Amino acid sequence: MLFAKPLADLIAQLEKLPGVGAKSAQRLAYHVLRMPGDDVRRLAEALTRARESLRLCAVCQSFSEGEVCEICADPRRDPHTVCVVAEPRDVAALERINEYKGTYHVLHGLLSPMDGVGPENLKVRELVERLRADVQEVIVATNPTVEGDTTALYLAKLIHPLGVKVTRLAHGMPVGGELDYADSATLLSALEYRREI
Amino acid sequence: MGFVARLAVRDFRNYECGEVTPSSGLNLVVGRNGQGKTSLLEAVALVSTGRLLRGSRDTQAIRLGQPSGEVKAELGDQGTEVAVLIAHGQRKRVLLNGLALARASDILGRLPSVSFSTVDLRVVTGDPSDRRAFLDAELAQLWPAYLRHLSVYKRALEQRNALLKAAQIGYVPDEAFEAWEEALGQHGAGMRLSRREWVAAAAGPAQEAYQFLGGGETMGLDYVLADDGVEPERLAQGLRDARSVDVRRGATSVGPHRDDLAVTVDGRDARAYGSQGQQRTAVLALMAATMASVRETLGQPPVLLLDDVFSDLDGERRSRLTELALAAEGQVFLTATESSLAGPSVLSRAAVFRVQSGTVRAE
Ligand SMILES: Nc1ncnc2c1ncn2[C@@H]1O[C@H](COP(=O)(O)OP(=O)(O)OP(=O)(O)O)[C@@H](O)[C@H]1O
Ligand SMILES: [Mg+2]
Ligand SMILES: [Zn+2]
Numbered sequence: 298m299l300f301a302k303p304l305a306d307l308i309a310q311l312e313k314l315p316g317v318g319a320k321s322a323q324r325l326a327y328h329v330l331r332m333p334g335d336d337v338r339r340l341a342e343a344l345t346r347a348r349e350s351l352r353l354c355a356v357c358q359s360f361s362e363g364e365v366c367e368i369c370a371d372p373r374r375d376p377h378t379v380c381v382v383a384e385p386r387d388v389a390a391l392e393r394i395n396e397y398k399g400t401y402h403v404l405h406g407l408l409s410p411m412d413g414v415g416p417e418n419l420k421v422r423e424l425v426e427r428l429r430a431d432v433q434e435v436i437v438a439t440n441p442t443v444e445g446d447t448t449a450l451y452l453a454k455l456i457h458p459l460g461v462k463v464t465r466l467a468h469g470m471p472v473g474g475e476l477d478y479a480d481s482a483t484l485l486s487a488l489e490y491r492r493e494i
Numbered sequence: 495m496g497f498v499a500r501l502a503v504r505d506f507r508n509y510e511c512g513e514v515t516p517s518s519g520l521n522l523v524v525g526r527n528g529q530g531k532t533s534l535l536e537a538v539a540l541v542s543t544g545r546l547l548r549g550s551r552d553t554q555a556i557r558l559g560q561p562s563g564e565v566k567a568e569l570g571d572q573g574t575e576v577a578v579l580i581a582h583g584q585r586k587r588v589l590l591n592g593l594a595l596a597r598a599s600d601i602l603g604r605l606p607s608v609s610f611s612t613v614d615l616r617v618v619t620g621d622p623s624d625r626r627a628f629l630d631a632e633l634a635q636l637w638p639a640y641l642r643h644l645s646v647y648k649r650a651l652e653q654r655n656a657l658l659k660a661a662q663i664g665y666v667p668d669e670a671f672e673a674w675e676e677a678l679g680q681h682g683a684g685m686r687l688s689r690r691e692w693v694a695a696a697a698g699p700a701q702e703a704y705q706f707l708g709g710g711e712t713m714g715l716d717y718v719l720a721d722d723g724v725e726p727e728r729l730a731q732g733l734r735d736a737r738s739v740d741v742r743r744g745a746t747s748v749g750p751h752r753d754d755l756a757v758t759v760d761g762r763d764a765r766a767y768g769s770q771g772q773q774r775t776a777v778l779a780l781m782a783a784t785m786a787s788v789r790e791t792l793g794q795p796p797v798l799l800l801d802d803v804f805s806d807l808d809g810e811r812r813s814r815l816t817e818l819a820l821a822a823e824g825q826v827f828l829t830a831t832e833s834s835l836a837g838p839s840v841l842s843r844a845a846v847f848r849v850q851s852g853t854v855r856a857e
Contacts, residue, residue, distance in 0.1 A: 408673070410656035415670050443649040443677070451673035480596035481638035 304330070356427065358420040359385045359403045368392075368400060375399045377433040381424065381452065383407050383445065387438065399436070402427065407444040408451060416451065425455065434462045441468040441486065496605045496794055497825035498538055499570035505563040507533035507555055508852040515856070516827070517845035518570055520820065522836055523829045525849030531829040534847075534854060535609070535799045538827060541567040541576045542607035542797060543635065544588050544598030549613070552580045569605055576601060602635050606788045610781045611801035617780060618764050618773045622754040629689050629755060632784050636692075636791045643684040647750070650677040654733075654746055661741045671737060678749060679723070679730030685750045686717075686724050693717040693755060695790075696783040703782035707814050709775045711760040715783075720752030774806060778815060785822050795824025803828070804835040816840050 300308065304326060311322040329337060353359070354366035361367070368374055368388075378399030382388055388401050404419045428435070435456055439445035453463045469487030470479060479487075502513040508530050523531045536547045536555065546555055556563040562581035569576065577589040578598075588598045595601060616624040634641040654674045660666050697715040704713035723729025732748040733740075740746055757764045757780070759772045768776065788796040798819055804812050816839050819826050830836050833846060846857040 408653075408670075410653050410660060410670075410674075413660075415657075415660075415666070443646050443653075446646075447650065447653070447673045447677050450676055451669070454672060455669070478590065478593055478595075480600045481602075482597070482642055485639055485642055 357388075357401045357403060358405065358423055359388050359401060373398070377431060378436065379424075379427065379432055379434070380436040380438050382438050383440065383448075391438065399434075404439075404448070407439060407442075408448045409444050419448075421452070421455070424452075425459075428456065428459050428461055432461055434464060436464050436466065438466045497570040497797060498541070498567050498605070500568040501534075501537060501541075502566045503534075503537050503564070505557040505560040506537055506565055507557065507563075509533060509854075510557065510852060512852070512854050514847060514854055516825065516847075518825055520826045520840065520844040521828065522833060522840060522844040522846045523827060523849055523854075524831070524833045524846060525829075526831060530849045530852050530854065532611070532801050534849065535611075535801050535827050535829060537565045538567070538797060538799060539607060539609055540565050540578050541601070542605045543631070544578065544586075544601045547609060547611070547613075552586050553582055556580055556582065567605070574604065576604065599634065599641055602638065602641070603792065606635055606792050606794065606796040607799060608632075608781055608784045608788060608796045609799035609801070610778065610803060611799075612803075612806070614781070615773065615777055618757050618768070618777050620765075622752075625755040625757075626751070626753065628780075629692070632787070633688050633692055636788065637688060640685065640688045643681040643688070647678060647681040647685060650674050650681065651746055651749070651751060654678060655744070658741050658744050658746070662744060668737075671734070675730045675733040676726075678733060678746075679726040679728075682749045682751075683724055683726040683729045686719065686729075686753070689750065689753070689755075690717045690724070692787065696780070696787055699786040700776075700779045700783035703818060704775055704779035706818065707775050707778055707782075708811050709759070709772065709779070711772065713764075713776055713779055714756070714758040714761065715780070716756040716758070718754045718756050720750075720754075721748045723748060775811075778803070778818075782818050785824075789822065789824075795822045797824060798822060798826040800826065800828045802830070804830050809837070813837055813839055 299305070307326045307329065308322045311317055311325050312319060317325070350362055351360045354361035354369055355364050356369040357366060359366055363370070375398050379402050380391065380397060380399055381402045381404060382391070383404050383406060385403055388403060391397050391401075402420065402424050404421065406414050406419050408414060408416065408419070435452070437449040437452055439448050449465055456463050467490050469490055470476070470483060476484070497518045498516055499518070500513065500515050503509045504511050523534055525531050539545070539547050540555075546552060562579065564577060564579050566575065566577045568574070575591055579587045579589070586598055588595045588601050590601065590604070617628045630644055634644065654671070657666055657671060657674065693715050694717070700715050701713050721732050723732040729749065733746070736746070736748045757776050759768050759776060764773055764776050785796055785798065800819065803815060807815065812835070816837065819828070828836065828840065828844070833841060836844070847854050848857050
């Protein structure tokens, strides 16, 4: 036997995590074995607590401790504007700039038939449900990839008939970037989405 | 004018380490079979397009037994250095003056090139997919917008095909198709527009070159659409209409991935009816037309990579081809197993490089 059973079990569990291959799983497992017992217990507890105490916010579908997340529950946030993102981490990214005052909606993925992901696998029905209330603008903030663009297009087709304004996050030149080194795809979209000054 | 002023290779094909300083005009690369002539041209193609010559996977160019290989080129007029790094188990990296580009294809356009070798005969003798690959490569070099259309189209096509397969075993609502078909419509129509324009513009120069190269017949080029979707709306509608048929076939039957480039000699399909000489002349004429379109569109002559073109041509055609290549007034790399094959008109002007088992030196 290559690994003692408990070690083999740990490696097998770690390998299930995204981005962790066989090699890093082994490295992490050996690291855990060398950690102080208290630290390991705290890690295990943190894992269990996070999983058990967090659920999807009933409104925006992001992770939340309560029935409704802090952002959705905040009376200073504007519920008439909803920013649609693919992943919970995108909410964190937008929150970091401390500028956006509306609310969010997390799809938990993007349309990708190749990966078996259709509208029914995303939080689309929940979004449409929300739009029945008084929402004025939906900002689609999916990544500018083929899947991100197509998901945005799909949502626009779905939402337009409801009489809600749909906008898309602009994409173009990175701020502080140099034209000469910009990739063509970025330049093309910057040109396409240029605006009058 | 873009040309290679210095070319250095490391662990690339059979070269351990090598460096050449080519002339900005004609360069003749001579050497016996299997010594490294094609590899040298391939190194130029790699810094020009970010890709190896048609068909090779990147890591196949790493010298056997080595972890990585590299090609570096100094571009003559711009003081720019382009480097391409290929390593096993890593993404290929293309660097411009030391800065990594986001995508290898972002290098396109800095050093435009047109290549021709015996495998390119496929453009006439091969399948429609060979001709589409030829068009895609040439158009991507001319217009980054084309490359964008192409890459989005390919991806969206895979996604739609996956939906078709899903619809064979379960229910897929129409709305699930709509957004993909709209994307295909927009980008597919963009591709068709560029391809049609390019072919229409290339037909005249191709015919001229064909006759100059000694073909007595008329040569024709025509872009053949598989369906009438040349506008985004129309193509998206065509996809919608074909949906149920496509579900049954499990493949998309409408769009530019089904089109073809018709090459004709005296009005007849060159692939089915052309003699070998006619087919060869037609491909060379197509190459000449490509050269002309690069010069016209990008305002500079492309670097010409002519691999082993002389061996199959008679003396008259050889000198005509040489004239064509020289008339472009760009940098030319020619390979031959014997310098005598090149003829006096080449030898009097060319910088000659001799290649022997992975080493190259100027003569
Ligand atoms: N990755 C690699 N590592 C080592 N050698 C390689 C690699 N790829 C190809 N070769 C070898 O490099 C040599 C040179 O190949 P190349 O195609 O450049 O020859 P050539 O001079 O064009 O020959 P020919 O006249 O037959 O066309 C060949 O012997 C080939 O087998
Ligand atoms: Mg060769
Ligand atoms: Zn919420």
